[in-house]
Amino acid sequence: MTLESHRPFIEDLYRELHASPELSNREHRTAARMAELLREAGLDVHEQVGDSTGVVGVLRRGDGPTVLLRADMDGLPVTEVEQVPYRSSATDEFEGQRTGVMHACGHDTHMAALQGALRILAEQDDWSGTILAVFQPAEEMMVGALGMQEALRERFPDGIDVALGQHVMPAAADEVRSAAGPVMAASDHLIVTVHGRGGHGSQPEKTIDPIVLTASMVVRLQTIVSREVAPSDRAVVSIGTFHAGTKQNIIPESARFEVNVRSFEEPVRRRVLAAIERIVQGECQVAGAPPATIVRGDIAPLTVNDDDAAATVGAAFDAVFGDRHAAQQPLLGSEDFSYLPETWGAPYVYWMYGGFDPELVRVARERGTFDIDVPSNHSPDFIPVLQPTLDTATTAMVTAARAFLV
Ligand SMILES: [Zn+2]
Ligand SMILES: [Zn+2]
Known part of the structure; x- marks a missing residue:
């Protein structure tokens, strides 16, 4: 050579x-x-x-x-x-x-x-x-x-x-x-928009606060890998963006976050994606909010x-x-x-x-x-x-x- x-x-x-x-x-x-x-x-x-x-x-x-x-x-x-x-x-x-x-x-x-x-x-x-x-x-x-x-x-x-x-x-x-x-892992990208009901910060009873609701979702999503995926399998669920609100005394209409999922096997991948959907929509229901919008972003094989x-x-x-x-x-x-x-x-x-x-x-x-x-x-x-x-x-x-x- x-x-x-x-x-x-x-x-x-x-x-x-x-x-x-x-x-x-x-x-x-x-x-x-x-x-x-x-x-x-x-x-x-x-x-x-x-x-x-x-x-x-x-x-x-x-x-x-x-x-x-x-x-x-x-x-x-x-x-x-x-x-x-x-x-x-x-x-x-x-x-x-x-x-x-x-x-x-x-x-x-x-x-x-x-x-x-x-x-x-x-x-x-x-x-x-x-x-x-x-x-x-x-x-x-x-x-x-x-x-x-x-x-x-x-x-x-x-x-x-x-x-x-x-x-x-x-x-x-x-x-x-x-x-x-x-x-190398498969990668999935989800864009989640949570719909609440906006209003004055001093009157939370008239609103459905999407920030509190989404915060709870974000924490709960962390239990997918720790509680739903077998320790012998590998997966990652990361939330890379989280945006809501414009001003301290306004409860916003909506919140938006993006999730990245990595996995090595199709059954694990499907299970994680299904769990995300279940937790997001479940939390919306608990809060009395309409269903969230979940859009699929980039996918890597x-x-x-x-x-x-x-x-x-x-x-x-x-x-x-x-x-x-x-x-x-x-x-x-x-x-x-x-x-x-x-x-x-x-x-x-x-x-x-x-x-x-x-x-x-x-x-x-x-x-x-x-x-x-x-x-x-x-x-x-x-x-x-x-x-x-x-x-x-x-x-x-x-x-x-x-x-x-x-
Ligand atoms: Zn590269
Ligand atoms: Zn790169």
């Missing part, structure tokens, strides 16, 4: 992408740059694949399996802390407000590593098959992969044999983690690695990374990656690599300060160390691809 000769390209590309992030479904400059680099590397390029900025590069090398390699392109509405010379100073409008934009989920490392991996694979002449390199928009909104499905089906009707994707996480930068079975394909990738990682390849425990984060292989009903493997100084991670683990010392994805100081992060990610992508392309 010729990682050394491509390392400067990969590092420069990473710095460039980190400094110029774009929000979901606005990855126009990023997509154009990905397409340009794919052409440079000798791939056939499809642009505007799907309803947004999706880019697909195709590298055909005779008969053999078709392997889809994926990187996501979007940044987040997060203002970066001053920490590295290639810091992002980009800003954009988000939900009516001016905000900083940052690659706070590390998708810049995914793109740089995939472009590097493609150059390495293009140079190797001892494999045959087809590579579809997919640069996907809007992962953070869980709509990017879904928006590419129809176009992918039309443009690539022969389908794929396997899809491969990876994500950077808070762990040592020389480490990869993989597993068979569920690796479960990410479940194929057993055979994960075993193939796992064995290849063992051979290359040795004891720096560990088992991935299922994460409660969510991904829309699986929508890509779902286009053709193909199997897939999604794995993780670390992005932080191995020594810092080791010390933090020893001291029990890992959660404080190592930033999490989406935080303004989630800035992976350049190396060995990019070497690890590029090597992992080449290794996994070559496990199928022989």
Whole structure:
């Protein structure tokens, strides 16, 4: 493998992408740059694949399996802390407000590593098959992969044999983690509007106070995971927004909150969603209020690695990374990656690599300060160390691809 000769390209590309992030479904400059680099590397390029900025590069090398390699392109509405010379100073409008934009989920490392991996694979002449390199928009909104499905089906009707994707996480930068079975949770988003009866703060008897009612709901919703889900199952119910009222002496007409649910199994997911509905409507009834309005928001699918394909990738990682390849425990984060292989009903493997100084991670683990010392994805100081992060990610992508392309 010729990682050394491509390392400067990969590092420069990473710095460039980190400094110029774009929000979901606005990855126009990023997509154009990905397409340009794919052409440079000798791939056939499809642009505007799907309803947004999706880019697909195709590298055909005779008969053999078709392997889809994926990187996501979007940044987040997060203002970066001053920490590295290639810091992002980009800003954009988000939900009516001016905000900083940052690659706070590390998708810049995914793109740089995939472009590097493609150059390495293009140079190797001892494999045959087809590579579809997919640069996907809007992962953070869980709509990017879904928006590419129809176009992918039309443009690539022969389908794929396997899809491969990876994500950077808070762990040592020389480490990869993989597993068979569920690796990322399903995510559900509910928007609940509670209808009370408004009035003067001094005359509560004439009102149905939606704040008191909703406060009780919020507390009661916390009992779903602790009292209704088996301790051996995993689920999370979080309330991320809660809005009501305009002034201290007015009892408002309504209150609104948003719930996020994470789960790993369909029966658990259904049970949690049903319990939310029951508690919300039950509390409304208790208060003598009309039924609440519950609207479904974003949904992210479960990410479940194929057993055979994960075993193939796992064995290849063992051979290359040795004891720096560990088992991935299922994460409660969510991904829309699986929508890509779902286009053709193909199997897939999604794995993780670390992005932080191995020594810092080791010390933090020893001291029990890992959660404080190592930033999490989406935080303004989630800035992976350049190396060995990019070497690890590029090597992992080449290794996994070559496990199928022989
Ligand atoms: Zn993210
Ligand atoms: Zn991400």
